[in-house]
Amino acid sequence: MHDHWGDTLEPRLVEHIELTLIAVGIGFAIAFALALLAHRYRPVEHPIGVVAALLFTIPSLAAFQLLVPFFGLGKTTIEIPLVAYSLVLLYPNIVAGLRAAPPDVLEAARGMGFGPRQLLLRVELPLAVPSIVGGLRLAVVSTVSIATIAAFLGEQGLGYPIFLALKEPTPFRTEIYAAGVLVVALALALDATLALAGRALVPWARKGLA
């Protein structure tokens, strides 16, 4: 593993992190907008959830291939499915988070003269943080995992050394294990980072006050 760190594994690891962060970042922006929409207009909540669930049933390998004629073999083709798959994990958790404020808390805030906007920014969003972070953790772990399939399109991410090794007549064990361990370690590391960030964002939860 040491011999191939600089030329094989390190660039693939950096690519993998890039693919994941871009996908979850864009996915979060879209899911957040949709969740705000669903929060305001309840009738659209369920249909959006079903569409997200349907998108998730599209096999990743097929999704990547079907986008090749439109976007070539580059990053766009890889990111579109990754973003789409993240929605099924992000959207329901953000919606659930926005609904987490207890009715009496909302009543009290309204009594203090909060308008809908203040209510959202100062009450509902802070209370939604744990659930939103929960959704982000699921999305990051799942995206790291799915991003390995990008290797079928070319030299992209940690899936590529595995993909190459599998194509050999006698598969190279070292590369499969080394890249495999790195993928799982990356998922766990990003998950732990988000968990810590989430705790830092809601100090009151640790004291058991909310």
Added chain:
Amino acid sequence: MIFDTANAHTFVEAFRFIEHHPGFLATKAVEQLELAGAALGLALLVALPIGIALGHLHRASGVAIGASIVGRALPSLVLIGVFLTALGIGFVNNMVALAVLATGPVLTNAYLAVERVDRDVVEAARGMGMSGRQLLRRVELPLATPLIFTGIRIAAVTVVATAPIAAVAGGGGLGDVIVNQASYRLAGVIGASLLVMALSALVWLALVAAEIAVTPRALRTNVVQVVEPREGAL
């Protein structure tokens, strides 16, 4: 963003490919369903009894819930690679790798389904003198059925959607066409991709229908749930 005539032509060619090779593609689709079915069967055999038993006993929640978290972190390609080096190329290796992927959702949902049956109902049943086994058969399992089925549906769709990837390790199926552009050209790759998509959508629809059918009428409120359990339910 280029929706020009060349792209349109690629898809026309893809549909022609499907039209001209129906027998071949059907064989490949059946191969893929066989692999997925075997993997799901293996996962159900192992995970259902364990999940239900742990839920009934209210034990080992960490293991039961951790299963789906670990399952999500393990990429299919890595699993296929690892089992390939352990079990050799072919059907068994791919079946085991896919079964591992399917185990998480089945185990976690079965556990949560049985474990979270309303305590009052369980108490009432015990008060009526039901034994542990009767309680499981006549109260917990019927009430848990919808959520258990949700887990099976998630697992089934995961397995069907992942099966094409197994083509790199001799898994056969429609994935064989997708990873072999040299032989089947872009038209074949796109055609097979479209079929793979249709196949998993069909499996999803069939299982949603089955789920509605096995859910007692009184519990049919929100059957088409979002595919994944929410963080709260994890």
